[in-house]
Amino acid sequence: xxxxxxxxxxxxxxxxxxxxxxxxxxxxxxxxxxxxxxxxxxxxxxxxxxxxxxxxxxxxxxxxxxxxxxxxxxxxxxxxxxxxxxxxxxxxxxxxxxxxxxxxxxxxxxxxxxxxxxxxxxxxxxxxxxxxxxxxxxxxxxxxxxxxxxxxxxxxxxxxxxxxxxxxxxxxxxxxxxxxxxxxxxxxxxxxxxxxxxxxxxxxxxxxxxxxxxxx
Numbered sequence: 183x184x185x186x187x188x189x190x191x192x193x194x195x196x197x198x199x200x201x202x203x204x205x206x207x208x209x210x211x212x213x214x215x216x217x218x219x220x221x222x223x224x225x226x227x228x229x230x231x232x233x234x235x236x237x238x239x240x241x242x243x244x245x246x247x248x249x250x251x252x253x254x255x256x257x258x259x260x261x262x263x264x265x266x267x268x269x270x271x272x273x274x275x276x277x278x279x280x281x282x283x284x285x286x287x288x289x290x291x292x293x294x295x296x297x298x299x300x301x302x303x304x305x306x307x308x309x310x311x312x313x314x315x316x317x318x319x320x321x322x323x324x325x326x327x328x329x330x331x332x333x334x335x336x337x338x339x340x341x342x343x344x345x346x347x348x349x350x351x352x353x354x355x356x357x358x359x360x361x362x363x364x365x366x367x368x369x370x371x372x373x374x375x376x377x378x379x380x381x382x383x384x385x386x387x388x389x390x391x392x393x394x395x396x397x398x
Contacts, residue, residue, distance in 0.1 A: 183195065183271065183272070183273055183274075183293045183294075183295055183351075184273070184274050184275060184276050184278070184279045184292075184293075184294060184295065184328075184335075185294055185295030185296060185297075185328070185341075186296075186297060186303055186321065186324070186325035186328055186329070187248075187249075187307065187321045187324075187325070188297075188303055188306040188307040188310060188321065189295050189296065189297045189303060189306070189325075189341055190295070190306070190341045190344070191273055191295050191341075192224075192273070193344065194295060194339075194341055194344065194347055194348065194351070195271065195273055197344065197348045198348050198351045198352065198355075199271060202269075203268065204268055204269040204270070204271055205259070205260075205263035205266075205268045205269070205270045205271070206271050206273075207255050207256075207259060207260055207263075207270060207271065207272050207273075208222065208223065208224070208225060208226055208259075209225055209226070209253050209254060209255055209272075209273070209274065210225065210226045210227075210228055210233055210236070210242075210252075210253070210254045210255075210256060211225045211226070211227060211228070211233075211251060211252065211253045211254075212227075212228060212229065212230045212233050212251050212252040212253075213225075213227075213251035213253075214227070215227055216312050217312075226256075230252065233245075233252045233254065234252070236254070236256070237252075237254065240257075241256060241257060241258075242254035242255055242256060242257060243255045243256070243257045243260055243272075243281075243282060243285065244272075244274060244277075244278035244279070244281035244282050244285070245278060245281075246274070246275045246277035246278040246281070247277075248275050248277075248324070249317060249320055249321060249324070253274065253275055253278065254278070255272055255274060255278065255282075260272075269355070276294075276328045276331060279292055279334075279335070280334065283334070291336055291337070291354070291358050292334070292335040292336050292337070293335060293336065293337045293338075293339060293351065293354060294328075294332045294335035294337070294338045294339070294384070295339055295341050295347075296329060296332060296338055296339065296340050296341065296395060297325075297329075297340070297341065297342075297395070298340055298341075298342035298395070298398075299395055299398035300322060300325065300326065300329075300395065300396050300397070300398060301398060302342075303322065303325055304318070304322060307321060307322070325396075326396045329392055329395055329396050330389075330392050330393075330396065332384055332387065332392055333384050333385070333387070333392075334384075335384050336383070336384060337350075337354050337379065337382045337383060337384060338382055338383075338384045338386075338387055339351060339354075339382050349378070350378060350379075350381075350382050352375070353374075353375040353376075353378035353379045353382075354375075354379045354382065356371070356372060356375035356376075356379075357372070357375045357376040357378075357379035358379075359372075360372040360373075360375065360376060361376075
């Protein structure tokens with residue numbers, strides 16, 4: 183899953199995955215910890231030198247630079263979790279999501295979390311009070327570009343109502359599992375999840391829909 187900074191990915195992910203036996207990959211980053219963030223839980227905080235050495239050794243499934251900082255997903259824990267049969271959830275940047283898609287193809291289920299409007303995104307970023315006005319403007323400019331790339335993702339979930347967005351993510355997860363089984367094994371719950379998941383397919387959005395979000 184990915185989306186613009188401030189769109190609420192962390193809160194949404196925690197609600198979605200609560201009580202599930204899934205593997206959530208903790209990304210490495212070179213940025214400083216924000217108030218309340220814990221090393222090894224929210225991120226693994228490392229120096230640029232340590233990060234770049236791991237990248238040089240091909241130790242990341244994906245990595246990207248965002249607003250002057252590096253972010254990456256270490257590959258070893260991912261491979262171990264998949265070998266155990268667990269779902270693996272990554273919360274990464276758009277550039278990193280495209281790297282994962284290139285590397286593993288259709289096995290990667292890409293979900294883009296979108297704000298209801300850029301005005302609302304600005305409000306959330308400003309309210310967070312962790313960024314300078316200049317960095318907020320950089321993040322908003324990046325968000326405009328990312329939103330217009332939403333069709334590169336399989337699903338787009340608009341985070342304007344937390345409960346609804348969580349239900350949509352749960353439906354996507356169940357639907358993708360169902361598709362790996364013969365249709366005659368699908369339950370009524372599977373079929374209901376697939377119907378809901380179809381409503382958040384990126385193909386349901388037009389370029390005009392995306393443009394309205396970035397211009398509002």
